[in-house]
Amino acid sequence: MAEQRDEWLGRRRMHLRLRFLQGESTGSYVTRLAARNNRPAQEVLRSMGTGPVPVDPQYTEMYVSRYARERLATLAGYTVAEMQERLIGLRDEFLMPKNAKDDWEWPWDARAGYIVQACSLCAARRGTRSPAWLILPDPWQVCLRHRRWTDNSRSTRHPYIDLGELAEVVRAQQRLNRIRKRLGPAGRWVFADACSILVRSGYLEDPAETKQWGALAAELGEQRVRPLAQFSRLSLLTRDLAWLEVRRLNGVLGSTEYQDWLPRTTHRHGYRFTEPLTVWHRQHRPLRQGIPHLSSGEVPASVDVRRATGHALPSPLAPVEELTCLPWVRMPNSMDRLFL
Template structure:
């Protein structure tokens, strides 16, 4: 009597895992070549070589169904866990699977090492398909980042609790504001990074202390982490400004004009850095307000209907200069500010 074929071993995906990483782990758990898993999912002919660090696997809906059966998961479970399944696969009924190089809008990250330590199915390196160049694991207090440009791929935040708290605040801001929040955070990070580079605001005390904890000194790779808590505060203040601009109102009912001095003072107070704001920190914020000015004539603004009750807590529709929102990729590319970290800080008066 012939022995029955061994039953396939199922696999639960890591939240945020790339499809290529998941396929490779499923193959390893079942002691099978990756090519066999791809053929079972729907590849016709010779399966393409798969390097999850360089390539991603995009699946037609029918291929998602087949992969779910092999992994003992539901297609819905896979779609919730694997981010690139949300992206149009560019496949058809004849080509159910496409393996292609990663697009620049995606970043391959290593997941939190402490999260993975709780699992017993990590038979091959797990890779995340991230829409951002960095993430924060709030459960274990770790900063996950793209290490291709130097620096570590993970940073312990045990002594940098303000970063973890700021990430939670950022998540709440994104829920309240909607997709437009990402553009505001991008602008806020650019402003904060400019302050760091020009040694203004918290560069000599708050940020220098965080750099001491990290064991670095003035390293470009660490800037998004070092300034993140203050960048979230600035993004929150930008959301207040934009909610009022949406209804043709200057901040705190101030006098009409391109620059709201009252708002800039408000930001300095929220940061706990009023002196630094007066001594030069205002310049980058003024650049931002020039791009986000109210263009409607005062007469037209006065004739507008008043905003509805609760408008300060409603979601924000994108406004100029952010009509086209970038949902993933380098955060700086979503900013309306032309200045970039590492360039000369010029033209700010």
């Protein structure tokens, strides 16, 4: 039987507010908020309702009830809307069921996304010296400010990979950022299709066998290094798919442009990409009517995006396996719980 709630708890803001980290998990935020105010996490949770003892946020995400979300917003000194905007795990789709006996839970498997360590320098700029954790749709993050690659490794010896001498990885992330800015939500499904094409092409060679990545693979492990070794190719594929997709969605893709795209792109990436690029090309023919509003995310309710494009609008933590329209759904080197 759950402990009775004390309705007077959690109705006053804690003394010290906490700055948000982009993409932070709810569990990480609650843990940091408690530390910021020099209080145990369990004590803060008791001000949010009733539930199990806290779990280290490096292992899973924390999910809360509507009641606990309201109490947490009050404790943090923000509105519920502000909290939802900054912490994906507090959005309605991730709330606990209304009939749940507890006000929070820490399931072994996060319902969506990967737990990825935040850049420690970014966390320090926001007032925390302890590790902070993000909940992301991919098992890695590139911090362009500090040139660091973090992932869902739990390594204390190598919590991040320094990109100071890996300029191609930095350029790849910059390229992906430009694509997402230009395509809006569609940028995510284009990236997912590029992942699927990469898998199908067989472009998954062992990084330990290449001179460029061999030393890093020997130090960190081949599986951890493989996404970095493939990242530049992945971004280039995404760029080429985006070139066609942005014209298609804006309704300005002509038949000549469409026909010329496949041989040009196949030549650029090599013969092993011929078959998956051909399949993708057939599934992305010019639209009779474009959807120019898609890049801003403001699509009229009357527009059936899936029917028109073959893709659904992505939710914030949707993995590439759910977003791609291609049949090869495994991500290159999926790293879920690889290092636990």
